[in-house]
Amino acid sequence: MAVDLSVVxxxxxxxxxxxxxxxxxxxxxxxxxxxxELIFIDDGSTDDSFEILSRLASAxxxxxxxxxxxxxxxxxxxxxxxAVATGRVxxxxxGDRQNDPRDIPMLVKKLDEGFDIVxxxxxDRKDTFLTxxxxxxxxxxxxxxxTGVDLHDYGCSLKAFRAEVVKPLRLYGxxxxxxxxxxxxxxxxxSEVVVNHRARVAGTSKYGLSRxxxxxxxxxxxxxxxxxxxxxxxxxxxxGLSMGTLGALVLGYLAYVRLFAAQSIGDRPLLLFGILLxxxxxxxxxxxxxxxxxxxxxxxxxxKATYVVRETVGFPADRS
Numbered sequence: 001m002a003v004d005l006s007v008v009x010x011x012x013x014x015x016x017x018x019x020x021x022x023x024x025x026x027x028x029x030x031x032x033x034x035x036x037e038l039i040f041i042d043d044g045s046t047d048d049s050f051e052i053l054s055r056l057a058s059a060x061x062x063x064x065x066x067x068x069x070x071x072x073x074x075x076x077x078x079x080x081x082x083a084v085a086t087g088r089v090x091x092x093x094x095g096d097r098q099n100d101p102r103d104i105p106m107l108v109k110k111l112d113e114g115f116d117i118v119x120x121x122x123x124d125r126k127d128t129f130l131t132x133x134x135x136x137x138x139x140x141x142x143x144x145x146x147t148g149v150d151l152h153d154y155g156c157s158l159k160a161f162r163a164e165v166v167k168p169l170r171l172y173g174x175x176x177x178x179x180x181x182x183x184x185x186x187x188x189x190x191s192e193v194v195v196n197h198r199a200r201v202a203g204t205s206k207y208g209l210s211r212x213x214x215x216x217x218x219x220x221x222x223x224x225x226x227x228x229x230x231x232x233x234x235x236x237x238x239x240g241l242s243m244g245t246l247g248a249l250v251l252g253y254l255a256y257v258r259l260f261a262a263q264s265i266g267d268r269p270l271l272l273f274g275i276l277l278x279x280x281x282x283x284x285x286x287x288x289x290x291x292x293x294x295x296x297x298x299x300x301x302x303x304k305a306t307y308v309v310r311e312t313v314g315f316p317a318d319r320s
Contacts, residue, residue, distance in 0.1 A: 236288030244281025
């Protein structure tokens with residue numbers, strides 16, 4: 001049965017936090033007034049997190065638990081939660097209690113102002129400066145510039161989404177943090193609100209500097225998908241034509257030198273450079289054409305539209 005709100009929370013080895021987190025969620029959403037469900041995804045915990053969640057679920061009909069066979073990562077955990085969520089609004093959060101459940105009603109209320117996605121901004125973040133906050137600030141600036149969706153805090157898991165926006169998305173890698181940017185392809189309206197951020201009181205952080213590299217690589221994927229997913233030849237073809245044209249000019253110059261100036265060109269590095277540019281240009285054009293065929297196969301094999309309709313007016317189905 002559908003509910004008003006689904007709260008999706010991935011956890012891994014968070015047993016010291018679960019009972020208090022569940023209590024805070026219940027205390028915050030109980031007086032809220034709408035119907036809700038709590039969906040916890042146990043992402044391969046090796047402690048007693050699943051046993052604790054099972055006991056809590058047996059006493060609370062709002063709580064549902066998904067247990068992975070092994071650790072798959074935060075993005076697959078969010079995807080699993082989105083797949084089973086029945087709420088018209090879906091809120092995501094972390095399981096370490098650093099996000100404050102009392103902010104959830106505020107996010108949902110902000111959605112009702114006409115937004116499709118509302119993102120939390122940990123303005124007063126309670127994390128170490130050099131290892132967590134500085135890389136995050138750099139990443140936020142980079143992601144905002146690359147995607148065109150300007151947010152202060154892409155890394156904050158506390159976000160609220162309209163279900164019709166987030167449920168169709170297919171997420172891979174570390175792309176859960178890019179959901180606002182990926183969804184922007186649909187023409188969604190995104191807002192950002194300041195949320196409370198608390199210091200971790202139990203357990204250990206699962207984040208490190210190594211994740212920054214993966215985020216940057218995923219950003220390249222997101223940038224490509226947003227701009228060239230339906231027209232890959234435009235990026236590969238542009239590079240190919242540029243390199244091929246430059247190679248043709250170099251080889252043309254060398255041909256002129258050989259034919260009209262009677263100079264030897266066989267031992268010139270410029271000859272190899274021109275040939276490399278010309279061949280690489282042809283390869284990039286070929287990549288672009290193959291990518292165009294794959295893009296068409298992707299969309300047509302799934303009957304997947306290259307557009308998203310917000311609403312319709314005046315059609316027969318609307319009068320029924």
